[in-house]
Amino acid sequence: MQKQGRFGVHGGQYVPETLMNALHELEDAYERYRNDEAFVKELETLFTDYANRPSRLYYAEKMTKDLGGAKIYLKREDLNHTGSHKINNVLGQTLLAKRMGKTRLIAETGAGQHGVATATAAALFGMECVVFMGKEDTERQALNVYRMKLLGAEVKTVLSGTMTLKDAVNETLREWATRMHDTHYVLGSAVGPHPFPTIVRDFQSVIGRETRLQVAQAENGRLPDAVIACVGGGSNSIGIFSEFIPDASVRLIGCEAAGHGVDTDKHAATLTTGTKGIFHGMKSYFCQDKYGQIAPVYSISAGLDYPGVGPQHSYLFDSGRAEYVPVTDDQAVKAFGYLSRTEGIIPAIESSHAVAHAMEIAPGMPKDSVVVICLSGRGDKDVAAIARYMGEDLYE
Amino acid sequence: MNRIARAFEGKKAFIPFITAGDPSPEITEKLIYALEKAGADLIEIGVPFSDPVAEGPVIEAANARALSAGFTTDTLFELMLRIRKNTQIPIVFLTYLNPVFTYGAESFMRQTAECGVDALIVPDMPPEENDELAPLCAKYGVITIPLVAPTSGKRIKSIAAGAQGFVYCVSSMGVTGMREKLTADIRETVSAVKSVKEIPCAVGFGITTPEQAREMAAVADGVIVGSAIVNIIAQHGENCVKPVAEYAEAMKRAING
Numbered sequence: 001m002q003k004q005g006r007f008g009v010h011g012g013q014y015v016p017e018t019l020m021n022a023l024h025e026l027e028d029a030y031e032r033y034r035n036d037e038a039f040v041k042e043l044e045t046l047f048t049d050y051a052n053r054p055s056r057l058y059y060a061e062k063m064t065k066d067l068g069g070a071k072i073y074l075k076r077e078d079l080n081h082t083g084s085h086k087i088n089n090v091l092g093q094t095l096l097a098k099r100m101g102k103t104r105l106i107a108e109t110g111a112g113q114h115g116v117a118t119a120t121a122a123a124l125f126g127m128e129c130v131v132f133m134g135k136e137d138t139e140r141q142a143l144n145v146y147r148m149k150l151l152g153a154e155v156k157t158v159l160s161g162t163m164t165l166k167d168a169v170n171e172t173l174r175e176w177a178t179r180m181h182d183t184h185y186v187l188g189s190a191v192g193p194h195p196f197p198t199i200v201r202d203f204q205s206v207i208g209r210e211t212r213l214q215v216a217q218a219e220n221g222r223l224p225d226a227v228i229a230c231v232g233g234g235s236n237s238i239g240i241f242s243e244f245i246p247d248a249s250v251r252l253i254g255c256e257a258a259g260h261g262v263d264t265d266k267h268a269a270t271l272t273t274g275t276k277g278i279f280h281g282m283k284s285y286f287c288q289d290k291y292g293q294i295a296p297v298y299s300i301s302a303g304l305d306y307p308g309v310g311p312q313h314s315y316l317f318d319s320g321r322a323e324y325v326p327v328t329d330d331q332a333v334k335a336f337g338y339l340s341r342t343e344g345i346i347p348a349i350e351s352s353h354a355v356a357h358a359m360e361i362a363p364g365m366p367k368d369s370v371v372v373i374c375l376s377g378r379g380d381k382d383v384a385a386i387a388r389y390m391g392e393d394l395y396e
Numbered sequence: 397m398n399r400i401a402r403a404f405e406g407k408k409a410f411i412p413f414i415t416a417g418d419p420s421p422e423i424t425e426k427l428i429y430a431l432e433k434a435g436a437d438l439i440e441i442g443v444p445f446s447d448p449v450a451e452g453p454v455i456e457a458a459n460a461r462a463l464s465a466g467f468t469t470d471t472l473f474e475l476m477l478r479i480r481k482n483t484q485i486p487i488v489f490l491t492y493l494n495p496v497f498t499y500g501a502e503s504f505m506r507q508t509a510e511c512g513v514d515a516l517i518v519p520d521m522p523p524e525e526n527d528e529l530a531p532l533c534a535k536y537g538v539i540t541i542p543l544v545a546p547t548s549g550k551r552i553k554s555i556a557a558g559a560q561g562f563v564y565c566v567s568s569m570g571v572t573g574m575r576e577k578l579t580a581d582i583r584e585t586v587s588a589v590k591s592v593k594e595i596p597c598a599v600g601f602g603i604t605t606p607e608q609a610r611e612m613a614a615v616a617d618g619v620i621v622g623s624a625i626v627n628i629i630a631q632h633g634e635n636c637v638k639p640v641a642e643y644a645e646a647m648k649r650a651i652n653g
Contacts, residue, residue, distance in 0.1 A: 016520060278520070278528075292495040
């Protein structure tokens with residue numbers, strides 16, 4: 001049994017004293033409600049009636065034939081309400097916040113998907129909502145900024161540091177330390193101080209549970225041979241991985257953002273290149289220099305543009321249970337176009353990193369093997385940015 | 397008597413904070429001598445970090461200035477060795493955990509002790525995570541100063557029981573930065589600490605004016621002033637030593653007046 005909040009050496013609660021009671025309050029509430037019948041039932045109803053769960057497992061037949069190897073299935077988290085897996089965790093945390101008597105939600109967002117999901121839940125539950133987003137991300141994901149405003153949320157542009165996801169997390173932590181009596185911090189990734197990595201994983205684990213059943217149904221009761229997901233902080237990936245951790249035959253493959261390449265200084269491939277550190281409340285791997293200054297990371301994908309990774313991923317990496325591979329901007333953009341043309345599905349640029357790696361390995365796998373790609377989000381939000389990447393002067 | 401105890405001996409301690417390397421190591425050195433001359437009883441030195449989550453915008457900007465000028469932890473230790481030859485004023489480092497952990501906690505702690513720094517304040521190391529540094533602190537004779545926040549409540553008891561040096565009482569919710577009003581009931585916090593252990597209590601976060609300093613000194617054993625000083629440094633750059641010294645003298649008078 002691990003010490004609570006630890007995954008091997010990783011995890012923990014490295015936050016200012018001001019926040020400790022809020023974390024304990026959250027821990028207590030989560031322990032109380034995670035198995036509470038009424039709570040679980042209400043969340044299940046929200047998942048089905050509001051979020052459109054279970055999400056489909058789609059056999060990508062054309063892609064399978066074209067690549068000529070493993071059978072490829074797509075776990076369609078992109079078909080969830082709000083367009084990504086983020087809604088799973090947000091509905092869970094918002095329900096928890098409501099039980100705790102909180103009336104205000106705050107959240108960080110990178111690509112804007114988590115911000116949109118939080119703004120959506122706040123609208124549904126009649127709560128106040130403030131979303132912190134780095135200036136660079138508000139520019140490359142302008143459509144999501146407007147969506148959040150439309151949903152009644154306030155979007156605060158973060159101008160400090162690298163003006164991306166890391167800085168949005170900093171600002172949200174600062175805001176939470178200022179006002180916690182009525183405010184819950186809906187952390188969107190499987191990162192941060194305990195109990196967040198556990199809470200986020202548990203609410204996202206619905207992805208893996210459904211996948212197990214759906215693969216079994218489609219493939220005569222068998223398990224997949226490989227499960228592939230993109231990893232920024234790592235919430236969709238831990239959500240689909242966690243179900244299969246005990247099944248040693250299932251390869252778990254996380255795809256990190258390699259940006260311009262891991263041999264350049266423009267990437268966010270934390271497990272491929274990073275070192276152990278302590279930041280954002282957790283011990284884990286980080287992109288940093290030898291003095292412990294957090295590196296200014298880069299990815300075409302705002303959702304993967306983060307210099308750390310969730311502590312459970314660091315543990316899966318240390319133990320060798322999961323593999324982590326770098327995928328460049330170029331590979332992801334190619335996969336984005338490929339899936340759009342081959343299957344008529346436009347994937348989020350984040351999820352495109354997982355698609356790209358599947359395109360690499362599927363051809364070399366036996367035809368009766370099964371690969372599941374977690375298609376964590378849809379790509380509508382990325383269309384203008386991809387057009388610009390391809391040299392077209394398109395703005396939303 | 398160790399240097400920290402001396403800071404609180406028979407007087408209310410004035411504890412100014414500056415960020416090391418802001419705007420340059422040379423100015424940091426001059427500021428330390430000037431602050432001592434102006435009446436500082438203990439000096440808190442911020443170790444620059446890229447992502448100081450407990451800081452407001454003023455000190456965050458100071459961290460960024462120091463780092464972008466090329467200041468590193470190695471520069472810091474060289475600077476502190478030099479300074480220790482010229483002054484015996486008690487000095488504590490304020491550092492986030494990552495610059496200690498990633499540099500190598502053992503090496504960081506050994507050099508901290510070698511350059512005569514008396515204690516560490518680690519804002520992202522709550523008592524639950526003390527094990528991270530405790531064995532090395534014991535080995536090298538460096539203490540860590542605990543923080544007590546307005547939200548600490550029942551936690552104060554165990555924090556105070558394990559405290560050494562002094563207790564850093566956080567005056568307000570949120571992050572560091574200049575405030576017009578200090579919100580926490582410091583008198584109550586201080587008495588909660590002292591009901592467990594007779595240890596000096598210094599108040600920080602937001603203290604800007606001599607009036608606020610006087611008010612805080614009336615209920616605590618020391619007053620920590622950070623953002624207000626760092627703000628003067630930001631405004632005056634290389635020419636900050638004189639205005640910082642003048643401000644420090646005024647604050648010192650208010651505290652001991």
